[in-house]
Amino acid sequence: MSIIEKDTRYIMNTYKRFPVEIASGRGSLAFSYDGKRYIDMGSGIGVTSFGIADEIWQNAVTEQIKKVQHMSNLYYTEPCVRLAEMLCERTGMSKMFFSNSGAEANECLIKGARKHAADTKGPEYSTIITLKNSFHGRTITTLSATGQEHYHELFTPLTPGFVHAEPEDMDDMKRLVRENKVAAVLIECIQGEGGVVPLSREYVKELRRFTEENDILLAVDEVQTGNGRTGEFYAYMNYGISPDIVSTAKGLAGGLPLGATLFSEKLQNVMGYGEHGSTFGGNPVSCAAACSIVSRIDDALLEEVREKSRFIFDTMNGAEGVEGVSGLGLMVGIKTVKPAGDVLAECMENGVLCLTAKDKVRLLPALNIPMDLLKEALDVLKKACR
Ligand SMILES: *Cc1c(COP(=O)(O)O)cnc(C)c1O
Numbered sequence: 001m002s003i004i005e006k007d008t009r010y011i012m013n014t015y016k017r018f019p020v021e022i023a024s025g026r027g028s029l030a031f032s033y034d035g036k037r038y039i040d041m042g043s044g045i046g047v048t049s050f051g052i053a054d055e056i057w058q059n060a061v062t063e064q065i066k067k068v069q070h071m072s073n074l075y076y077t078e079p080c081v082r083l084a085e086m087l088c089e090r091t092g093m094s095k096m097f098f099s100n101s102g103a104e105a106n107e108c109l110i111k112g113a114r115k116h117a118a119d120t121k122g123p124e125y126s127t128i129i130t131l132k133n134s135f136h137g138r139t140i141t142t143l144s145a146t147g148q149e150h151y152h153e154l155f156t157p158l159t160p161g162f163v164h165a166e167p168e169d170m171d172d173m174k175r176l177v178r179e180n181k182v183a184a185v186l187i188e189c190i191q192g193e194g195g196v197v198p199l200s201r202e203y204v205k206e207l208r209r210f211t212e213e214n215d216i217l218l219a220v221d222e223v224q225t226g227n228g229r230t231g232e233f234y235a236y237m238n239y240g241i242s243p244d245i246v247s248t249a250k251g252l253a254g255g256l257p258l259g260a261t262l263f264s265e266k267l268q269n270v271m272g273y274g275e276h277g278s279t280f281g282g283n284p285v286s287c288a289a290a291c292s293i294v295s296r297i298d299d300a301l302l303e304e305v306r307e308k309s310r311f312i313f314d315t316m317n318g319a320e321g322v323e324g325v326s327g328l329g330l331m332v333g334i335k336t337v338k339p340a341g342d343v344l345a346e347c348m349e350n351g352v353l354c355l356t357a358k359d360k361v362r363l364l365p366a367l368n369i370p371m372d373l374l375k376e377a378l379d380v381l382k383k384a385c386r
Pocket residue numbers: 100101102103104106135136137138188192193221222223224225249250
């Protein structure tokens with residue numbers, strides 16, 4: 001049996017996979033078993049921040065693997081505190097909790113927000129407002145947080161305590177705050193799975209002002225937008241706001257599972273002994289990988305991300321068959337005249353791996369994708385859009 005046949009036979013068929021069997025890669029190139037070369041414009045789904053099998057990342061991982069690969073959270077390990085210190089210094093946040101995925105980082109965010117509201121306003125203040133068209137994960141609770149009905153179907157009853165506001169509509173937000181006892185508002189600055197839709201600066205700023213005035217926490221889901229993806233360390237930094245809680249995962253450890261939930265000073269002690277935990281959370285190998293990734297997301301790299309972003313926007317905006325380009329940094333959505341799936345298939349045929357989000361082609365290349373590969377990939381993409 002081929003890999004594809006065995007996958008179909010033995011693995012739950014929850015993914016609509018493409019008929020590509022990846023054997024190896026290097027940087028922004030991936031190679032299949034049949035020897036075909038692909039330019040990787042998705043980096044997992046924004047996970048392999050510095051590409052596939054990157055050498056600096058590999059060294060960080062292998063050095064840690066040789067020392068200790070896991071200890072329970074009953075003991076201290078060094079990579080995990082080094083990473084926490086780095087993330088606090090980069091963000092001004094005060095403390096964090098480590099988990100293994102975006103959904104778990106959001107579960108922790110939700111627990112922290114509810115606990116803080118219960119402590120300061122009363123346990124009835126448990127509602128979390130998220131936005132319509134958002135995506136926050138696949139666990140039952142993060143599904144409930146996700147503001148897209150089609151993810152909810154088949155899995156009811158959902159976790160109570162989530163309501164969904166119309167994005168960019170402060171009146172709708174205010175109505176929901178009047179009608180519910182609200183702990184927090186949770187947003188993605190750029191809705192990723194929702195079709196790479198950035199929130200406006202005015203809305204995010206107004207929301208920060210409104211939540212502050214009404215003693216409501218503002219939490220930002222940076223699972224997809226975080227760790228250099230948008231040309232700032234976290235996407236909220238493009239908006240000039242300071243959130244109370246931030247969750248992140250995807251690109252944080254460059255391809256190993258790691259989630260983090262960052263809390264601001266006023267929430268730093270919101271959860272105490274026994275109130276949260278994770279067996280694998282803060283795994284030393286994942287944390288060593290993340291230290292390597294975070295240390296390389298410096299001002300020069302962020303400028304490079306912004307430059308390549310401008311190149312993508314300039315190249316694709318107004319290209320034949322392209323209706324519009326959205327996003328920030330190296331998180332780009334392209335609305336095409338042809339169905340996005342057809343464009344994707346043609347790109348794949350011609351050696352370029354892209355993603356889709358809703359009705360758009362989505363690009364999430366490695367932050368360090370070489371300019372020549374980026375140009376080559378966009379040439380293929382442009383042809384596929386025609
Ligand atoms: C991918 C994603 C998640 C879920 O992350 P997992 O690691 O798949 O659990 C949550 N929020 C956003 C914004 C995401 O893009």
